Amino acid sequence: MMNTKKQKFPFGIPNHNLSEVEREIPDNEPDAWPVNDQLKHVGKPVKRYDAEAKVTGKAKYTADIQLPGMLYAKFLRSTVPAARIKSIDISAAVKYPGVYAIHVIQNIATGAQEKGNESENNYPEIKFVGQPIAGVAAESLVIAEEAARIIRIEYEFQPFVVDVEEAMKPEAPLVFSAPVEQKADAGDVGVTHEDNQAQGNIRGPSTSSFWGGPRGDLEKGFAEADVIVEQTYRTQVHTHVPLETHGVVVDWKPEGMLVYTSTQNTKAVRNEMADYFDLPRSKVRVICEYMGGGFGAKHSAGNFGPMAGILSKKTGRPVWLMLDRKEEHISQGNRPNSIQYLKIGAKKNGKLTAIQQRSHGTAGVALGAGVGRVAQVLYECPNFATEQYDVFTHAGPGAAWRAPGNVQGAYGVEQAIDELSEKLNMDPIALRDIIDNSEVRKVERQRGAEKFGWSRRKPAGSDTGPVKKGLGVAQSTWPRFVELD
16 A cells, blocks of 8 residues: 655646645655746756757767767668669679678668558669668768769659649549558657548548547537638648758667667667667667757657668678758658648637638658647637548658647638637637637736737738738647656
8 A cells, every 4th residue: 555645736827826736645756846936947047957068069969979990871862753663783882992881772661651562673662752772881971972873773763743732633643552551750640541541642531639539510510600711721841950960870789789869769769770670679779968959850760770770780880870951851751731721610709619620731651741639629619520631742751840730730720710800800819718718828828918018919901011010829739648668
């Protein structure tokens, strides 16, 4: 039997509705934190423990790692968006002075995993510009680049499509002609797809999320509405540009594999590398002392991790493999685009009666282009339904990027709510105070409005000059998943 104790905790919002609650907790739990203004460090300016190392250049990032006997690696990547590889000739590259190893990739996945569609010659089918084909390890990066450049590839070119709306047409070239399954690192929008829902390049619709499926009766909700906003909103693909690109240094030894990498998730990289090379996890050590930006994309070993591992194992020497900026843009993940149809009904007093959402987006050769959960959970509405579709195109795969899907979804929803406030002749913050049942967000809006001088805001359309100036408001939400391991 665990010993427990009773303790009082501050509860609520400071300077608003703060009170105390008493709870029973285990004896070994620490005491409750005091309220914000009594905290010693949180919310106060503090010197970062790594600040001096970073500003003086003492901090070592993955690209700075230098190990005895280290080789430098470079990918050979596809220069065409869709093709079958007829032949690969590495003979000249193998003889190039300073080259230690070449590895040609065979039958790997590209974002989403295609089942049973391997080519007869065992080379992967090309699905996007930038898809890795081979890796070269040499005594210098220049030599590795030169050797990769003289590898000869004979392509059988295939039709391709890179525009999301063109890809949705029935006659569009197919990106995948066989069933696909989602990779674990291809993004999280809280939706799933069944393969029998495939229509050409379209996968979906997804009609549910973490909070469940549709609710209420849309037709009834819109019939009850006094005002309806019906619009289509678009967001563009955004590519990752962290200060430090993706990459690794892998040192393969009989006693175990040492991996230096720029990652947000050393455990995931360890597990992936151990699984790929059929090693016990205790034999893989992953180190990331400093990371120059991740934004959600650096959770995986990617394809650069296994490639560096293979080359290190082949040569018996450490291998450095960092992507350059072009590779980062075309192959290492992006925030998918979106085309969002939204229909929102409301009463004259601002209360929402119905929300209908339909979205299409592309994460290239990956899934995960949904627009998240914002429309479903941010505002109180009795009738809601969503349809979220993925559209495959011949482009590099998407990746997590700060609240996957929700950023695009919040943009569409908040634009529609602003348009609704105009139709209702209601202040945008006042409308949100009516339809948002979160007390915390209400206080945040009130305090933000005061600090930004919301009272001096001019009505929409009142600035007639060529350069428009104004004040706006928007908000979002994101769930927190807790993993115990």
